[in-house]
Amino acid sequence: MKRLIVDMDGVLADIYSQLIDRDAQNTGWRKSLTEVSGMPESVAFPKLTDYLHVPGFFREAPVVPESQEVLRELNARYEVFVVSSATEFPLSLAEKQAWLQEHFPFITWQQLVLCGSKRIVKGDIMIDDHFKNLDGFEGRTLLFAQPHNQGADDRGHERVDSWRQISTLLH
Amino acid sequence: MKRLIVDMDGVLADIYSQLIDRDAQNTGWRKSLTEVSGMPESVAFPKLTDYLHVPGFFREAPVVPESQEVLRELNARYEVFVVSSATEFPLSLAEKQAWLQEHFPFITWQQLVLCGSKRIVKGDIMIDDHFKNLDGFEGRTLLFAQPHNQGADDRGHERVDSWRQISTLLH
Numbered sequence: 001m002k003r004l005i006v007d008m009d010g011v012l013a014d015i016y017s018q019l020i021d022r023d024a025q026n027t028g029w030r031k032s033l034t035e036v037s038g039m040p041e042s043v044a045f046p047k048l049t050d051y052l053h054v055p056g057f058f059r060e061a062p063v064v065p066e067s068q069e070v071l072r073e074l075n076a077r078y079e080v081f082v083v084s085s086a087t088e089f090p091l092s093l094a095e096k097q098a099w100l101q102e103h104f105p106f107i108t109w110q111q112l113v114l115c116g117s118k119r120i121v122k123g124d125i126m127i128d129d130h131f132k133n134l135d136g137f138e139g140r141t142l143l144f145a146q147p148h149n150q151g152a153d154d155r156g157h158e159r160v161d162s163w164r165q166i167s168t169l170l171h
Numbered sequence: 172m173k174r175l176i177v178d179m180d181g182v183l184a185d186i187y188s189q190l191i192d193r194d195a196q197n198t199g200w201r202k203s204l205t206e207v208s209g210m211p212e213s214v215a216f217p218k219l220t221d222y223l224h225v226p227g228f229f230r231e232a233p234v235v236p237e238s239q240e241v242l243r244e245l246n247a248r249y250e251v252f253v254v255s256s257a258t259e260f261p262l263s264l265a266e267k268q269a270w271l272q273e274h275f276p277f278i279t280w281q282q283l284v285l286c287g288s289k290r291i292v293k294g295d296i297m298i299d300d301h302f303k304n305l306d307g308f309e310g311r312t313l314l315f316a317q318p319h320n321q322g323a324d325d326r327g328h329e330r331v332d333s334w335r336q337i338s339t340l341l342h
Contacts, residue, residue, distance in 0.1 A: 003291070005291075081291050083291075086285075087268060087280040087281070087283045087285070088280050088281075090265055090268050090269070090280075091265075093264035093265055093268065093285065094261055094262075094264055094265060097258060097261050097264065098261070108287070109258040109259050109261075109287045110258070110259075110287035110288045111287065111288075112258045112286065112287055113284060113285070113286040113287075113291060114257075114258070114264065114284070114285045114286070115283065115284040115285070115286075116279070116280045116281035116282065116283055116284075117252075117281045117282075120174070120176075120252050120254075120284060120292050120293060120294065121291050121292065121293070122291060122292070122293040123291065
């Protein structure tokens with residue numbers, strides 16, 4: 001059974017919706033996804049780090065469309081691990097586990113990894129929206145489209161725009 | 172630079188002292204290390220899972236002797252990751268990170284991994300007190316002596332009794 005490593009923020013959890021909401025509350029100006037396309041998150045949202053440190057930021061994130069149904073299917077055919085960068089924001093640790101338990105109850109605690117660097121994980125396929133995680137991975141790499149990676153050279157990764165597309169690719 | 176993977180419970184954190192204390196509070200009978208030698212933790216302490224779920228259990232654990240000095244030295248010559256099974260006990264996530272920050276401040280958030288299964292990590296050397304973690308590891312494996320692994324066949328792992336001994340072996 002092949003091992004599939006799935007990122008959380010920007011792949012399962014819709015972090016942009018959260019960022020745009022928090023930013024609108026903070027600045028009084030609601031940015032559109034088009035407006036922040038092609039910009040690193042820290043440029044699009046200068047107060048990014050502040051937002052991430054607020055309790056509830058990760059716990060209340062919406063779910064990326066179709067990720068629940070598709071990951072449930074894949075979980076039956078792959079050895080799935082959800083691997084999330086979390087130790088930079090200690091508050092996020094419990095929030096992320098509770099969020100995953102609520103929205104993806106079929107992912108057990110044995111399948112969750114909370115870390116600071118993904119260089120340490122090994123597997124066959126990785127789905128992530130950040131180049132820094134995909135670039136050093138030894139297996140097949142799927143780049144999940146998010147505004148911050150739009151317009152960039154894909155660096156040899158396979159770009160995917162939706163979970164429906166992932167379902168087709170990994171069937 | 173070789174990657175060194177270091178377990179937390181039973182290797183950096185003195186979990187047996189905590190278990191014996193909690194057990195004594197609970198039963199009125201203080202067990203000795205000799206008495207529980209060679210027994211799985213869940214047999215030595217039938218209420219093990221209850222103790223692990225109590226807030227503070229991980230946060231207040233004493234530090235294993237000499238682990239701070241030796242790990243600080245090794246951290247300069249190895250790519251160190253502290254990898255801890257934690258997701259089974261969600262309360263432990265923040266406690267473990269705070270504990271590590273207090274006692275091993277030279278280990279950054281980038282070097283911490285909190286997980287449920289260690290099968291997913293790759294590296295050159297692993298120090299752990301549990302066979303289940305060492306058995307599937309591809310690199311060199313050091314079995315840190317703890318009462319629960321006393322008397323067992325070492326299954327090809329190198330048994331170490333102290334951090335001083337680790338320091339000698341990895342120099």
